[in-house]
Amino acid sequence: MGLIRVDLEKCERDGICVDVCPVHILVLNHDMRPEVAPGMAQYCIGCGHCVAACPHEALNNVRSPLAEQGKLPAYPVVDSETALAFLRSRRxxxxxxxxxxxxxxxxxxxxxxxxxxxxxxxxxxxxxxxxxxxxxxxxxxxxxxxxxxxxxxxxxxxxxxxxxxxxxxxxxxxxxxxxxxxxxxxxxxxxxxxxxxxxxxxxxxxxxxxxxxxxxxxxxxxxxxxxxxxxxxxxxxxxxxxxxxxxxxxxxxYPRYRYHRLPERNALQIEWFDAKSS
The missing domain is CATH 3.40.109.10 (NADH Oxidase)
Structure with missing residues (x-):
């Protein structure tokens, strides 16, 4: 088996897997199906992006198999306010x-x-x-x-x-x-x-x-x-x-005490870069 396997019945030829590959080893062939570019399989980093991004479960990668990837039922997982409160609550x-x-x-x-x-x-x-x-x-x-x-x-x-x-x-x-x-x-x-x-x-x-x-x-x-x-x-x-x-x-x-407040931090410092003023 090569690096990837494509289920031709499920593949919608949308090119998502090719587009998300961070090292650009995937290409679309003449039939608009994903394949590994010649000589590029060795550069796969096994990140699993190609498999995870396919909405049709049409792609498999031996370095990050579909069977080992859990399904993400919804995204984002939590709303922004809950996420921020969670991050701020860490002490x-x-x-x-x-x-x-x-x-x-x-x-x-x-x-x-x-x-x-x-x-x-x-x-x-x-x-x-x-x-x-x-x-x-x-x-x-x-x-x-x-x-x-x-x-x-x-x-x-x-x-x-x-x-x-x-x-x-x-x-x-x-x-x-x-x-x-x-x-x-x-x-x-x-x-x-x-x-x-x-x-x-x-x-x-x-x-x-x-x-x-x-x-x-x-x-x-x-x-x-x-x-x-x-x-x-x-x-x-x-x-x-x-x-x-x-x-x-x-x-x-285990913390001996519980914290009841969210301490503030220094004010955000941010500067938007203006290329015209360079």
Missing amino acids: SIRRYTDFPVPRELIVRLLQAARYAPSGHNSQGISYIVVDELSALKRIRGLVADWMREVIVSQPEMANRLHMPGIVRAHERGEDLILRDAPALIVAIAPKDLRPAPITACLALEYVELYATTLSLGTCWAGYAQVCAQQYPPLAEYLRLKEEMGVLGMLMVG
């Missing part, structure tokens, strides 16, 4: 209950992350999940050790990032590094996968947004993330392979 949670997060919910979060955009449909993000209290404690300790080194070697930056106060809090048993979150998600990818840094951010934002629907809260663990990128002992503790890099970390848990 960075830094106070969690003591309840552990069931692993099946973590899996659901990360399943949602698979659908985030990625450059050239490269995807490539995988995850380490830390949910053992002893392991989380060890990570906090390693981050504190790294901060102590930074305080000595780069005192100005360390002060700017509040590291001395964070270390003091750690020493008295207060966790300002992982905020006593019961779980930590670590996004990793091959170091030579160039789109991966942005892909990881987008994937973890999907996690942040979807988490609210499961009554979970999240917050970026920035200190631990940078530590894992700069401090070999933490990367070694996470058992990272040499070719893999840490691209993001999220704390996950």
